[in-house]
Amino acid sequence: MKKLMLIAAIAGTIVATSCNNNPKNSDTDSEMTAGEKLDQTLETLDEHKDHAHATLKEELTKAEEKVNKAKADLDEAIRKGDKQAEEDARKALDEANTLWDKTKATAREAGVKIEEGTNKAVDATKDAAKSTGNALDRAYDKTIDATKNAADATGKAIDNAVEKTGEKANKIADDAEKKVKDLKNR
Template identity: 90%
Template sequence: MKKVMLMVAVAGMIVAASCNNPKNNDTESEMTAGEKLDQTLETLEEHKDHAHATLQEELAKAEEKVNKAKADLDDAIEKGDKKAEESARKTYDEANTLWEKTKATAREAGVKVEEGTNKAVDATKDAAKATGNALDRAYDKTVDATKNAADATGKAIDNAVEKTGEKANKVADDAEKKVKDLKNR
């Protein structure tokens, strides 16, 4: 019983930890958000399957104890040994109680593992969606900033061309005046 509870606690911690994994710098930069999401979902399924297998193993052990205790009780009854029968009946009752508790715990743990996995999957999907939305917003801001920079650059070029044109016209006017002054002398 304690093993089952410990296993359920460990499974819950694994599921929770899988959502908050520290980044592995070697692979993190090489994985896309979609690949990371797929990997996280796969890991969650693996943990869920492992928890289910462990629960089934605990149930099988408890059932085996019940069957052995039942066989011992039947054997004691068949031999007519009242003291052995009493001891076997007590062992059988304890094993049966343990088996029922194990089944109840396994059902409860299975539901909790399933719920935990579903919540982790939903949280992972929500995080992926939020990341996608953030990337979309960042893209939009980048596009807007690029357009603004292009507009500002265009205006700066227009101003430079205009000032260059004005300067060129002034230089041409000055040159024309000097030419007239030279002719009039």
């Protein structure tokens, strides 16, 4: 039973640490996309959940086998008519039943905690993915806005340059025309 509680505690710790967003190795983290990290985290959660459930099932099976063995020993003692063996077998059966009941209760409690922890971790991971998506959307929108602003500013600068060039060209043309008239009038 202590083993089951230890497994539940370890599973809870693993579930909680699997949601840690702090990068450990920037070389490998930078190569993985947010979606890949989400997929990896969900796979890890499923693996830990499956392992914890398998261990709980194994402990339940062992406890049930002890109960069945104690029943068989009691039946054998009754069949032989050995009162001392029967008394010992009844005591062993009571202990096995108590252990089995405690194991079932612990497994049920640990299973609920594992399920709750997994669900919380999945929700936290989904929330992190959603936040990442929202941040990417905001960054995209800001990039679009900045690009539009830069394009507008560039367009205005080009318009100003064209206008000034046109003014300068008109002034030069006017000056040339004046000079031509001055030359003709001389």
